[in-house]
Amino acid sequence: xxxxxxxxxxxxxxxxxxxxxxxxxxxxxxxxxxxxxxxxxxxxxxxxxxxxxxxxxxxxxxxxxxxxxxxxxxxxxxxxxxxxxxxxxxxxxxxxxxxxxxxxxxxxxxxxxxxxxxxxxxxxxxxxxxxxxxxxxxxxxxxxxxxxxxxxxxxxxxxxxxxxxxxxxxxxxxxxxxxxxxxxxxxxxxxxxxxxxxxxxxxxxxxxxxxxxxxxxxxxxx
Numbered sequence: 001x002x003x004x005x006x007x008x009x010x011x012x013x014x015x016x017x018x019x020x021x022x023x024x025x026x027x028x029x030x031x032x033x034x035x036x037x038x039x040x041x042x043x044x045x046x047x048x049x050x051x052x053x054x055x056x057x058x059x060x061x062x063x064x065x066x067x068x069x070x071x072x073x074x075x076x077x078x079x080x081x082x083x084x085x086x087x088x089x090x091x092x093x094x095x096x097x098x099x100x101x102x103x104x105x106x107x108x109x110x111x112x113x114x115x116x117x118x119x120x121x122x123x124x125x126x127x128x129x130x131x132x133x134x135x136x137x138x139x140x141x142x143x144x145x146x147x148x149x150x151x152x153x154x155x156x157x158x159x160x161x162x163x164x165x166x167x168x169x170x171x172x173x174x175x176x177x178x179x180x181x182x183x184x185x186x187x188x189x190x191x192x193x194x195x196x197x198x199x200x201x202x203x204x205x206x207x208x209x210x211x212x213x214x215x216x217x218x219x220x221x222x
Contacts, residue, residue: 004128004131005029005030005031006030006031006050006051006124006127006128006131007030007031007032007033007048007049007050007051008025008028008030008031008032008033008050008051008052008053008054008120008124009033009035009041009044009045009050009052009053009054009055010022010025010032010033010034010035010054011035011036011037011038011040011041011053011054011055011056011059011064011067012036012056012059012085013036013037013056013059013060014056015036017056018034018036021054022034024113024116024117025117025120028117028120028121028124030051030124033048033050037059037060037061037062038059038061038062038063038064038066038067038070039061039062041053041055041067041071042067042070042071045071045074045076045077045080049076049077049080050077050080051080051081051123051124051126051127051128052080052081052082052083052104052119052120052123052124052127053071053080053081053082053083054083054085054116054120055067055068055082055083055084055085056084056085056086057084057085057086057088057094057098058086058087058088064084064086064098065097065098065101068082068084068098068101068102068103069101072101072102078102081104081123081126082101082102082103082104083103083104083105083106083107083116083119083120084098084103084105084106084107085107085108085109085111086106086107086108086109087108087109087110090108094106104119104123105119179191179192179194179195180192180195180211182211185210186210186211186212187208187209187210187211188206188207188208188209188210188211189207190207191206191207199214201214
């Protein structure tokens with residue numbers, strides 16, 4: 001799981017900025033996805049999950065703030081980390097607005113490459129660990145489910161065995177014939193009441209004894 005690629009969404013209306021971001025992050029070995037507008041970004045989020053979104057604030061039609069607000073409205077992307085980039089909206093009110101929309105960072109251009117890379121790496125690793133936990137949780141739930149199914153089978157077998165034991169006990173307690181249940185060594189496991197009554201032994205005296213000890217052959221008597 002941890003070796004699998006994760007996706008990073010790059011959103012900027014200028015193609016040269018997207019190319020620069022790709023060059024900066026390419027050696028991370030992850031799946032870099034371009035979006036040249038807020039609409040494209042939202043469309044991408046419909047089809048896949050992202051470890052982090054790098055979102056330009058200064059875009060026409062739907063700017064970065066509006067895009068982030070729409071991203072946060074969707075349950076699946078509500079907690080996806082967003083790093084805002086801006087070359088224009090650097091004032092405190094814009095920074096505050098960015099964080100109020102759930103941004104994990106608000107960076108101004110020109111961006112220091114090492115800072116952006118370190119932040120992206122941190123969120124990629126966090127996403128991988130989160131996915132690994134989900135995977136392990138799924139495996140655990142599957143094992144628990146299988147064990148529950150096995151326990152159901154065991155309980156069913158126990159009920160069936162108990163039913164058979166009850167039937168055998170009923171037969172042995174009510175039969176008028178001499179009936180014994182023997183193990184592999186010809187020792188008595190259970191005997192009918194009639195067996196005990198006719199031979200004059202209590203149940204504890206019968207169980208565990210060889211069947212041959214209750215019968216003497218004619219040759220032995222002579």
